Each structure stands twice: as C-alpha cells, then as structure tokens.
Amino acid sequence: MYLKRLVEKTIERKLKSSGAIEIRGPKFCGKTTTSEQFCKSKIQLITDDTIEIVSIDPKQALIGDCPRLIDEWQNVPEIWNYVREKVDNDNKFGEFILTGSSTPPNQKKIHHSGAGRITPIKMRTLTLYETLESKGKVSLLELFDNKNFSILDLNEDYRLMDTAFYICRGGWPRSINDDRDISIDVTKNYYEGLFNFKNSENIKYKRKNPELLRMILRSYARNVSTEATYQTLLNDVMVSNSRVMDIKTFESYLEIAEELYIIEDIEAWTPNIRSKAAIRTTNTRHFVDTSIACCALKVSPSDLMNDSNTFGLFFEDFAVHELKVYAESLGGEVRHYRDSNGLECDAIIHLSDGRWAAVEIKLGSENGINEGVENLNILENTIDEKHQKPTFKMILTAAGKAYKRQDGIYVVPINLLKP
DSSP: OOOOOTHHHHHHHHHTTOSEEEEEOOTTSSHHHHHTTTOSEEEEOOSHHHHHHHHHOGGGGGOSSSSEEEETGGGSTTHHHHHHHHHHHHOOSSOEEEEESSOOSOGGGOOSOOTTTEEEEEOOOOOTTTTTOSOOOEEHHHHHHOTTOOOEEOOTTOOHHHHHHHHHHOSOGGGOOSSHHHHHHHHHHHHHHTTOOTTOSOHHHHTSOHHHHHHHHHHHHHTTTSOOOHHHHHHHHHHHHTOOOOHHHHHHHHHHHHHTTSBOOBOBOOOOBSSSOOBOOOOBOOBSSHHHHHHHHTOOHHHHHTOHHHHHHHHHHHHHHHHHHHHHHTTOEEEEEEBTTSOEEEEEEEOTTSOEEEEEEEOOOHHHHHHHHHHHHHHHHHBOTTSOOOSEEEEEESSSOEEEOTTSOEEEEGGGEEO
16 A cells, blocks of 8 residues: 655645656655656666666666656766756756665766756655554644644553654554564664665775674664764764774765765754853754664664663654654754753754744653753743744653643644644
C-alpha cells in the first residue's frame, strides 16, 4: 500500500511553477515511489549498464513523456546541465523530476547552479501521521489559526513503549510492518548499508574508512539533541575509541554524513530579546531519522524504557523530525533557542508570515511538563515587546493525555499531532 506523503503538495505546486524539480533526501525514504505518482515516464540510473550508456550520451535520459523522472541523476552529473538547458529552451513548467540520495561524485561537471530553473525539494522519512500511526486530533495549522481550539483526549490505548518502538524503527517506508521485530531488523539492514563505500560511484567516499564513520555517528548519537561542539564530538571519538584524529579528518567525515543525508542539525533562533543575555548560535545536533542513532549505539526500545535520560534526548530528536515535516508542509521551519542565562526552548516553529510557536519536548512526567511550562513562560517574557508574541505554546509529550491547560498552554502527545 502506498502511503501518501505530506511533501506531495509541495511537489505538485512546484511542478506548476518550475521547469524541473530536484527531490533530495536519504536513501530509502521513498523519493522514487512518491515521484512516480507524478511522472509520465522515467529512467533509473542505478545499474552499471544504464549509467555507462547515459554517460556516453546524457541527452538520452531526457527523452520521454513529461514530467520525466530521472532517478539518482547524480550518478551522471552532466544530466543537470542538459536538463537546465532544455528547461531554458522549452520555457515550460513541470518537465523533469530529478531525485538523488547524495551529492554528485564530480561536481565540477555541473556548470550552472540551476537557480530559477531547477527547484530543490527536501524529502524526509515518514512521520507518524503519514504512517497512519498518529490519530491527528491536534493540527498545528489549527493551533495557529484558532486561538479557541480546545482538546481533551485521554489517549489510553497508547503507551510510552509505543514511542520507544517508533524511535528505534524510524520512518523508513520498507520498515513499516505489523511485525515489530521485523521492522527493526529492516532498519538495522538500512543502517549497515550506509557503510558500503566500496561500490560507491563517488571517489571521495571510496577513500573513506567506514569504521571511522561508525565511530563518529556513535559520538553524534551520544550527543544528540545537544549543542556539542565539533571539538567535543571529536574528543568523545578519541576517548571512546582510543584513537587519534585531527579536526580536519573529523570534519571531512561529517561532511559525508551530511551529503548522504544521515545527520541534519537545526539552526538557532535569534529574536530580539529584552535581557542582556547572549543568544547561543551553535546548531543543535540531530539525525535525519532517530533510528540511525539507535542503530549506532545498538539501542533497543527496552533500553530506552530503562534509561530516561537517553530516552529524553532521543525523543527530542524524534519529535524535531516530526515537527520539521509538519512545519515545512505549512511553509514554515523549525529552530532551537538557547541563551547565556541557560534558558532553552527545544523547538520554535516559525511560519513564513511571521507567526511563531514555542514547543518544549518532554517524555510526559508531571515534573517534566511543569518544567516545560516554566521555560515557555520565561521565554515569552524574554522576547522584546516589539517582537510578535507566540501564537501558541505547547508541551509535546511521548505519551499521555492531550489537553489545554487553564493558562492556555497545550499538552499534546506525539501520536495525536498532525500538520
């Protein structure tokens, strides 16, 4: 069964206003399958024979009914130039859909940026709403548009262990299975496939040591949802593995992790504030999908249930992924706030029209919720009065009931949320 994706609305809209679109994202997140819902012809550059033939004459990849899907186009980078040229000459919308799971092996062969002709679209792994595992009773859009929105749902058929499982399974389409053990095995297989550099078309990847990438991802997982500096991460790698590594080598592996859509940090939110506190601008460390962190540290759902600290950090990473997909479907973005006074807000949802919301991410204990409420109120009072107040404030939990507090702050479990 094909699961509809929130990014489909963006694809449909951009095909009506761009000559070509490029859908970027991690391997196996569903780019090809989703693109097939919009294309009238396709070519997949995934076998040596096809790649070799198209490399000889890249224009052959463009022949077919439009929209024409060119899957894993980066394996023949020259295609980019020919697509851009044809879009320029034809002056039509919706001609090509390019998909890719990494940057091209030889970027020197790309002569133009494609700006104005080829529109990039980022696609992520599935959210709980897309897998039909969220009831979707609380809409972010309605929270922005309806100040009188109210909710009370005991959510009694959902347990904390369910969230622990979803974190470890991740949002990979192939891992969505009724048998939970099989689902996690599929995710583990995906993780192991990340380190198969020998068969890569990219020479830069072939020269890298997969074990070093494993070490770095383990360090990233240990510091997920924090503002750990590169030096802190590097020190962790060296201490944990009794290995000497210089910062340039470390950064070169992080670059690969970004190019392969394994890690994706979130930027800091920098509003005008009343206090003299300095806003921290270090990115918060996050994965494209939290299941990668679980695989890196060999963490199971039971492990999370027995370690509330790790569970909390991994749940924050998981929740940020959900919020990113939901916010982007509304034309918004997600950022993180922290200042020198120690005040922190896990997620700021910022819409293109200037409205914003503050979200604290907690497992769901009473103490955690109260702590989150205090942070949200302090943050609201910290923002300069010239700056627009938050449209709503929310505590996003891993389980429990959904309700609107008397002070207007929403408490919403992750399995009731939707865009």
